[in-house]
Amino acid sequence: MTVKTFTLPDLGEGLTEAELVTWLVQVGDTVAVDQPIAEVETAKSAVEVPCPFAGTVRQLHGASGQTLDVGAPLISVDTGAGDGVPAPQGGGPKGGQTYREEERAGADPAAAAETAEDGSGNVLIGYGTPGGGSSGRRRRPKKAPSATPAQAAATGAAHDAMASAPRLAPTVISPIVRKLAKDRGVDISTVRGSGPGGLILRRDVVTAAASPEAAPVPAAAPVAAPVAAPAAEAVDARTGLEVAGRVPVSGVRKVIAEAMTRSRTEIPEATVWVDVDATELVELRAALKARDPENAPGLMALIARFVLAGLARYPDLAARIETREDGSQEIVRFDGVNLGFAAQTDRGLVVPNIRGAHRLSARGLDAELKRLAERARSGKASPAELSGSTFTLNNYGVFGTDGAAAIINHPEVAILGIGRIIDRPWVVDGQLAVRKLTQLSLAFDHRVCDGGVAGGFLRMVADAVENPVSVLADL
Structure with missing residues (x-):
């Protein structure tokens, strides 16, 4: 043995x-x-x-x-x-x-x-x-001789x-x-x-x-199920309330906690935001879908395309700060963008990233967004797919919220948040009208750039959302 x-x-x-x-x-x-x-x-x-x-x-x-x-x-x-x-x-x-x-x-x-x-x-x-x-190389399998009836019966047995x-x-x-x-x-x-x-x-x-006799698979127990509190700790000393359970901070939740703490500790961040009239973008998306329902890019992909155009003009927002051995710091710029996007899963918030996103069209970005989101939610995304982003998009509008001061995904230096798109009163050519409004918010590392760069980038993306046809003609 x-x-x-x-x-x-x-x-x-x-x-x-x-x-x-x-x-x-x-x-x-x-x-x-x-x-x-x-x-x-x-x-x-x-x-x-x-x-x-x-x-x-x-x-x-x-x-x-x-x-x-x-x-x-x-x-x-x-x-x-x-x-x-x-x-x-x-x-x-x-x-x-x-x-x-x-x-x-x-x-x-x-x-x-x-x-x-x-x-x-x-x-x-x-x-x-x-x-x-x-x-x-793969070896070609040898061709086996035909089995006799006796051999076939023995094999079946x-x-x-x-x-x-x-x-x-x-x-x-x-x-x-x-x-x-x-x-x-x-x-x-x-x-x-x-x-x-x-x-x-x-x-x-x-x-x-x-087959009707197929046996059902027993339900798997949740990974992070609350653990019953010991009898000695049935009542919390500070609050006087009964302790319902304890959930270990592990796996994705542990990494999220560590990354967010490091981001808040190390990055002197600032936030700028702007309200944007997305009516023309919504209409463009509807027209594309009517023309080609199967391949029309979604709103997230179209905005991602605008973001990549903005990062091409303001590359410092997709850079990284590194500390050298002597304690000095340097800004590392990259030739291109790995675009991350926040994806909510059963295991927690993860950030898949589209490598070489700057080389993709809106349709290509849409396909990658769907593919990576599905892999992340199924827990099958590889470490390479969940790391290495240089700029992150966070569409918190899917949760029904209008705005947020997002925390930068360390070691990146900026993150752009997108709020929900809803009908609101808006002044157009001096007249009050009902338009599709959203809010864009940019959190950035003040060590890398100042408000002029951050504001210029945000305004460029906002202008693209408000006038998508003219901008797409140049992309």
Whole structure:
């Protein structure tokens, strides 16, 4: 018996810890190479961690809700080496699908690349199991001879025996397959896989979901559920009120708290704002949607395009301040903009960013806004997608608010807030009229620029919102 311990891998982007959300296997389960064994939540996203070993689970190091440091033991697996019992590999026989191949939506198992015996080389945020070739080449699988009826019957019997083995962890490698099962209310442990070695594929989940006997997936407990207060602390000494529960400040909430505290501590910020008549912008958006309902950019994308034009003229607002070893500071300017935008998720407020946003049209920005927002809300955004922005847009109007003094997303030096667009009285050509009004507010680092730069940028964006057709002609 050889027991190997797998430690929590380096999750990249400077992340040094992760919260263990839930185990996907139990002690005694049989696991395959690259099979997801646990779901962890970092300050950036929630990810499934695959196991680099195949064998039987001997020990789970940690409980749900516990925070583990990178490099700490995560799981111990009896690989079966030395006792004459071969360990399962890669979710089935060679030629089986890896989870990346399954993500490509049901590739033919017979056409899949051969899986290395000690790992597939699949990567998860800076972590890869052994066996990934450095050349990136895939070996063409050898053509297997046609099976005789007897061999086919033996293979089917082996498949049935494997599928019905007691305490066998579900043979599913793809996170997409797991998510599909969860979304359709299918208990993955009850699904019979049609892939090699009983590997569960998309079509198996779809078939199980269509069956009336499909078992529902038990509801997962909330990650940050309030913890009941001990009896000794049933009453708070300061307020005299009963303590209803305690919620640890961890994960995204911990990072938000640290970033906001650092921003307020280090950045001498100032805020300027302006009321803007967005009537023509709303009408332009309606006309574009009437002409092309599927591809018309949204208001956020159009405003983002105006913001990028403003940053091209006032690049200091998309810069960064760095402190050198001798204590002196310098302003670092960039050739381009990574545009961040605040996205509210179940895990808290995160800031996905569109890399190289200055190169995109309004339609391109709209597509990226939708894609990144969906990834952020599903917890699947990568650390690279949630860091590296140089300027942030915050559309707090979606919450029904008119204005806010936003906190700068450190280490950036400015953030632009957009309030809700509502009907208000407004003077047009000396006459009172009902117009679509919004408020733009800019918080900026006073170390980088003064009010003239901030006001010039804000006025340029406001003018673009009020006269979008003339501005878009120059973009």
